[in-house]
Amino acid sequence: MERIQTLLRNHDIRPSYTRMAIYRYLDEHREHPTVEAIYDALSATLPTLSKTTIYNTLNLFVRHHLVKEIDLQDHKRYDIVRTPHAHFKCDVCDTLYDIDITPPIAPKHADISDVRDAQLVYHGTCKRCRQAV
Amino acid sequence: MERIQTLLRNHDIRPSYTRMAIYRYLDEHREHPTVEAIYDALSATLPTLSKTTIYNTLNLFVRHHLVKEIDLQDHKRYDIVRTPHAHFKCDVCDTLYDIDITPPIAPKHADISDVRDAQLVYHGTCKRCRQAV
DNA sequence: CCTGTAAAATGTAATGATTACAAAAATATA
DNA sequence: TATATTTTTGTAATCATTACATTTTACAGG
Structure with missing residues (x-):
């Protein structure tokens, strides 16, 4: 969690609790989740979480090169930036x-x-x- | 036009006038048009053309491997099947x-x-x- | 501690591409 | 020509994503 906080800071993103939770989810779930999947998973522990926040946060991560967007026919998927694959x-x-x-x-x-x-x-x-x- | 007719037949697609027109448009416009672009271009000569028909036809072409769908962030683009690139x-x-x-x-x-x-x-x-x- | 200000999160409504569906038109078949 | 099948069409529905206005939270300065 310390690590994620530093990582966000290094990318000029203020490490709010929600942002760290979303990043951590992506980091621990490498199956390229959709917004829907992230929402379903995190709602349990963050009951007031809204999908808009997830969209906002992911777009922020993408702009700051922390996360990649994968464009498929239907929904967008999200993937932590790591070694090219x-x-x-x-x-x-x-x-x-x-x-x-x-x-x-x-x-x-x-x-x-x-x-x-x-x-x-x-x-x-x-x-x-x-x-x- | 003869050529396109044969091509469609070879792919088990009955060569209706509309289908040939859509295929020809893709063949002559390699800039990977969107459905919108195809519609705007062909409406001039096919005034009753509907977008639904274009969607139907393109999906048919994709199923029969005549056309490839390119998935981007926003709209889908379409490209004639040709040498890999x-x-x-x-x-x-x-x-x-x-x-x-x-x-x-x-x-x-x-x-x-x-x-x-x-x-x-x-x-x-x-x-x-x-x-x- | 308060208080004000900026940032973050939220909820609802709008957007817009694509599909579903049913009816109409065109084409083939007998 | 009559009938069945295919193709096309128009409208309505779907659904992911974004816009926007509001509320909540964090945080600096008194």
């Missing part, structure tokens, strides 16, 4: 798996001035769903 | 550029049974927007 989304059960591969560096391109981030998402069917047929 | 999205002007790089093959992974597709999207600022500051 890719994702595999099972289009049957919607689970998002981590894949241990570093996205390639973007090649030189006439229109590109500055690349900040790379998202690599594979789509398909996971083992569990394949066997369930 | 990546995208660069300028987060200032929202333009989506093609990048001539093949996404890497997914490595072996305990949870993956079958990979159908890979989406590689870079984020940053494009030259035009960088200079506009």
Whole structure:
């Protein structure tokens, strides 16, 4: 908790209790939760928590490069910023798996001035769903 | 137009006039248009065209692997299926550029049974927007 | 301790893309 | 031509996200 407090401060974010709780949840739940999932989980201990706060806080984290937003067909998912990796989304059960591969560096391109981030998402069917047929 | 008709037939899609028009638009406009853009462009010549039809048709094309859906923060974009490539999205002007790089093959992974597709999207600022500051 | 001010959190309403659904139009079939 | 099927359409519903105004909390200075 000390660690999270320092981390937020280092990123120019005042470490309120709610913010630390949201960050900690993301840190301890690496399954790329949706806002809904975070809300359901934290409401138990923070009964007055509102979804708006979660949206605000996550957007704040994203702006300050603490968290990455993963854009899928339906909801947005959120992931702690850590070593570069890719994702595999099972289009049957919607689970998002981590894949241990570093996205390639973007090649030189006439229109590109500055690349900040790379998202690599594979789509398909996971083992569990394949066997369930 | 003959070509498109055959293409649709080869993918088990009956080549109605509307469907061919939508496919042709995507084929001739590689800037990854949104549904809105397609609607605005085709309404001129197909005055009764409805957005629902565009949604239906694009989803049909995606199911039959004629078109790829690109998931960004806001709207979905659509792209003709062609040789594998990546995208660069300028987060200032929202333009989506093609990048001539093949996404890497997914490595072996305990949870993956079958990979159908890979989406590689870079984020940053494009030259035009960088200079506009 | 108070008190005032800024920041954070909240609740409700609005937005806007996408889908559901049922009806109308077009097309194929017999 | 009549009928069945497919395609298209329009409207209404859904649902994630944001806007906005208000309330609550934290905090500095007296």
